[in-house]
Amino acid sequence: MTLVPSIAEEQASTPLSSAKSITLRIARFNPEHDGERKFMEFTIPYEKWTTVLEAILEVKKHFDHSVAVRYSCRQATCGSCGMMINGKPRLACFTKISELDSDVITVEPMNNFPIIRDLAVKFERLFDTHHKIKPYLIRDDSEITSNEKEFLQTPEEVEQYIQFSNCIKCGLCNSACPTMATDSSFVGPQALAQAYRYVADSRDKGKDTRLKIIDDSHGIWRCHFAGSCSQVCPKGVDPAMGIQFLRGYLLGFRS
Amino acid sequence: MENHDENKEGIGGMINPRRYGIERVAYLLMRLSGLGLLAYFIGHIYETSSILKGQVGWNEFLALTQTNEGHAILAIVIAMCVFHTVNGIRVMLGHGGVGVGKPARPDYPYIPASQNARHKMGIYSAIVLAAIAMMYGLAVMFGE
Ligand code: SF4
Numbered sequence: 001m002t003l004v005p006s007i008a009e010e011q012a013s014t015p016l017s018s019a020k021s022i023t024l025r026i027a028r029f030n031p032e033h034d035g036e037r038k039f040m041e042f043t044i045p046y047e048k049w050t051t052v053l054e055a056i057l058e059v060k061k062h063f064d065h066s067v068a069v070r071y072s073c074r075q076a077t078c079g080s081c082g083m084m085i086n087g088k089p090r091l092a093c094f095t096k097i098s099e100l101d102s103d104v105i106t107v108e109p110m111n112n113f114p115i116i117r118d119l120a121v122k123f124e125r126l127f128d129t130h131h132k133i134k135p136y137l138i139r140d141d142s143e144i145t146s147n148e149k150e151f152l153q154t155p156e157e158v159e160q161y162i163q164f165s166n167c168i169k170c171g172l173c174n175s176a177c178p179t180m181a182t183d184s185s186f187v188g189p190q191a192l193a194q195a196y197r198y199v200a201d202s203r204d205k206g207k208d209t210r211l212k213i214i215d216d217s218h219g220i221w222r223c224h225f226a227g228s229c230s231q232v233c234p235k236g237v238d239p240a241m242g243i244q245f246l247r248g249y250l251l252g253f254r255s
Numbered sequence: 256m257e258n259h260d261e262n263k264e265g266i267g268g269m270i271n272p273r274r275y276g277i278e279r280v281a282y283l284l285m286r287l288s289g290l291g292l293l294a295y296f297i298g299h300i301y302e303t304s305s306i307l308k309g310q311v312g313w314n315e316f317l318a319l320t321q322t323n324e325g326h327a328i329l330a331i332v333i334a335m336c337v338f339h340t341v342n343g344i345r346v347m348l349g350h351g352g353v354g355v356g357k358p359a360r361p362d363y364p365y366i367p368a369s370q371n372a373r374h375k376m377g378i379y380s381a382i383v384l385a386a387i388a389m390m391y392g393l394a395v396m397f398g399e
């Protein structure tokens with residue numbers, strides 16, 4: 001019987017090999033006992049298709065397994081691996097080293113999120129604000145109680161919100177937002193875009209409830225349409241568009 | 256990184272215009288011109304209140320604006336005024352959802368429709384018009 005190595009063993013024993021290499025600078029910080037952030041440097045070989053996440057995992061496998069990083073799907077779907085990569089918030093699994101056009105890659109925890117350790121940040125506030133805007137259909141009846149089997153929508157009606165339902169809650173938008181940089185009570189572009197996602201859904205009847213929630217001193221009025229949220233969003237959600245549409249209702253531009 | 260608890264970027268991150276395109280430059284200029292105009296407005300009220308000291312006081316204060324420094328400050332005020340007005344109209348329309356694109360199924364590479372050429376043109380126009388107005392102001396004031 002031939003022994004087949006497990007995938008984990010195989011990965012652990014096969015370091016990336018390539019003629020090209022970069023210097024990967026990883027921010028190290030543990031709020032429990034560190035006074036300030038330090039950087040560790042590693043030389044990592046890479047291929048055209050190597051992602052920043054793969055480079056970090058290479059460090060964990062072969063140099064220092066204690067680097068704290070959160071990831072799961074490795075395909076821009078779970079929203080776990082957001083971090084500052086060369087100064088901008090990006091998904092590590094969705095950012096290829098070759099596209100960064102730099103010999104030095106610096107990875108740091110996402111701005112505007114409290115640090116758990118190294119590259120891992122707390123998401124509690126993002127989930128709280130997301131929850132605050134009632135991210136579900138609001139109406140009196142349900143598909144079970146109504147006579148209709150399901151609430152049908154035309155393709156045009158779906159088109160109104162489908163883009164905003166692509167959100168994977170990665171938090172990159174909140175990290176790039178200039179208001180979030182100074183105001184931790186701001187509801188943030190992620191939650192505001194989700195408020196629009198439900199308001200724009202023809203099956204939803206909770207528009208007034210949600211508009212009331214976001215019509216707050218730390219709500220939608222703190223958005224100044226800088227658009228950085230939309231520029232960093234890895235799923236094409238375009239939160240800035242949703243937020244302006246939402247504000248259009250409050251300002252009377254839309255009904 | 257000063258505030259470890261929140262890890263907020265702070266004012267330095269808020270005003271950094273280098274990472275997110277011309278829209279973020281416009282955001283910074285809008286804030287700066289807003290603050291500048293507010294300072295000018297306060298100074299203006301103070302200046303006009305000098306009329307309470309009679310014509311001599313008024314003329315003395317007015318003479319300050321006739322110096323080279325006074326002219327330079329007024330030229331900057333003109334630029335701030337024009338930029339804030341033109342960009343303000345763009346931002347106000349945007350805030351109402353005008354010209355920010357239409358929702359659609361996003362396709363890779365996900366160019367955000369709200370950051371479109373019309374808005375970029377609006378920003379560049381505001382900057383160019385402010386520069387022209389400032390130069391005209393300088394020509395009038397220093398050309399006397
Ligand atoms: S809107 Fe985009 S950037 Fe923001 S959390 Fe959702 S997917 Fe991430």
Ligand code: FES
Binds near residue numbers: 070076078079091
């Ligand atoms: S690992 Fe899931 S989004 Fe990057």
